[in-house]
Amino acid sequence: MKTASKIYTALLFLFLFAPIAILLVFSFNAAKSLTVFSGFSLKWYRELLRDENTLNSVRNTLILAFSAMIISTVMGTAASVGIQRLRSRWYRRVMDTVTDIPMTNPDIITGISLMLMFVFVGQLFGASTSLNFLTMLIAHVTFCLPYVILQVLPKLQQMDPALPEAAQDLGCTPLRAFLKVTIPEISSGIITGAIMAFTMSLDDFVISYFTSGNGFQTLPISIYNMTKKTVTPKMYALATIIFFVILALLLFSNLRDNDDARRLKAAWKSRKRRIDP
Numbered sequence: 043m044k045t046a047s048k049i050y051t052a053l054l055f056l057f058l059f060a061p062i063a064i065l066l067v068f069s070f071n072a073a074k075s076l077t078v079f080s081g082f083s084l085k086w087y088r089e090l091l092r093d094e095n096t097l098n099s100v101r102n103t104l105i106l107a108f109s110a111m112i113i114s115t116v117m118g119t120a121a122s123v124g125i126q127r128l129r130s131r132w133y134r135r136v137m138d139t140v141t142d143i144p145m146t147n148p149d150i151i152t153g154i155s156l157m158l159m160f161v162f163v164g165q166l167f168g169a170s171t172s173l174n175f176l177t178m179l180i181a182h183v184t185f186c187l188p189y190v191i192l193q194v195l196p197k198l199q200q201m202d203p204a205l206p207e208a209a210q211d212l213g214c215t216p217l218r219a220f221l222k223v224t225i226p227e228i229s230s231g232i233i234t235g236a237i238m239a240f241t242m243s244l245d246d247f248v249i250s251y252f253t254s255g256n257g258f259q260t261l262p263i264s265i266y267n268m269t270k271k272t273v274t275p276k277m278y279a280l281a282t283i284i285f286f287v288i289l290a291l292l293l294f295s296n297l298r299d300n301d302d303a304r305r306l307k308a309a310w311k312s313r314k315r316r317i318d319p
Contacts, residue, residue, distance in 0.1 A: 062285060069278035090276040099264035100280070106175070106260060107243040110182035115236040117183070118190025123224070125191070126198040141192075144185045153252035156181045160253060173255035181253040182243045189242060190235035197231035198224075237291050244284070 068076055072083035090096065121141075128134045144152065157173070160180075164172025205227065209219035225232070247262035254263060265277060 065278050066282050066285070069275065069282045071275065074275055086275040086279040089274070090279045093276060096261075096264065096276070096280065099259055099261045102258055103244060103261040106178060106182060107240050109179055110186050110243040111236050111240040113179070114183045114186040114190050114239045115232060118187050118235055118239075119194050119228075119232055121187070122191050122194040122198055122228075123220075125195060141188045143188075145188045145192075149185075149246075149248035150252075152185060153181070153249040156184065156249065157252040171255055171257075173253060175255070175258045177253045177255070178250055178258065178260075181249050182246065185246070185249060186239035186242050189238040190232075193235035193238065194228055194231040197228035201227045234295050237295050241288055241291070244288075 064076075067079065069086060070082050070084070071079050072085060073080040125134060125137050125141075128137065156177075160177045161172045201224070205223050206216075206219045209223045210216060214222065245262070246260075247266065250260050251263055251266070254260065261280075265273065268274075268277065
């Protein structure tokens with residue numbers, strides 16, 4: 043049974059990561075072929091740095107992703123604190139359900155509904171163009187926000203509620219207690235939520251496609267437009283760079299979570315030694 047489970051796990055990982063491995067290898071291929079490796083070369087990375095349209099799309103994508111990450115992290119943290127302080131169990135369930143809707147709703151439904159809303163509001167106010175960078179940013183914050191709440195809220199539930207109260211008893215204002223006590227306690231959840239918001243915004247295509255205007259194009263939309271003709275190997279090089287950036291962010295997040303877990307374990311052992319004779 044153990045052998046079968048190991049084989050199944052190996053096949054699963056092979057299925058998941060084989061396409062990425064092929065992409066990584068052929069991003070260094072000297073030729074355009076995806077079947078024959080002609081030799082190691084950085085040609086496509088140099089071609090990527092000369093492609094102004096692709097670099098402009100990358101810049102737009104990073105601006106949008108960072109903006110959505112910052113806004114959704116601030117709003118998600120504030121929303122998590124508000125949900126945690128709700129006294130009505132029924133109201134908390136309603137808020138949990140509303141929070142889960144953007145995650146469970148199909149992207150195409152979310153994209154179309156947001157597009158219709160933006161067009162309606164634009165026509166209502168007589169705007170010349172209803173879809174632009176702002177509409178994309180609102181759309182990205184909409185679907186990133188639940189992921190931040192999903193990471194921050196459990197950290198708030200794990201935190202000792204007496205800590206902020208003790209800080210206020212010692213002279214801190216509620217805001218100072220929040221910044222000095224609550225934020226450090228839930229910082230790992232905030233960072234993880236921010237990383238998830240960044241990667242979700244960076245990756246999104248469907249919602250961006252329906253809410254983008256003519257003057258602002260993200261990388262996924264740019265790559266989609268390339269597929270109508272051909273995808274050049276410089277896209278493999280760009281995908282390789284993005285893969286390693288995201289991998290570094292995930293490693294940082296996991297290492298921070300492990301450090302927090304070790305710190306909590308050490309604090310618990312120290313507390314237990316003080317209590318036990």
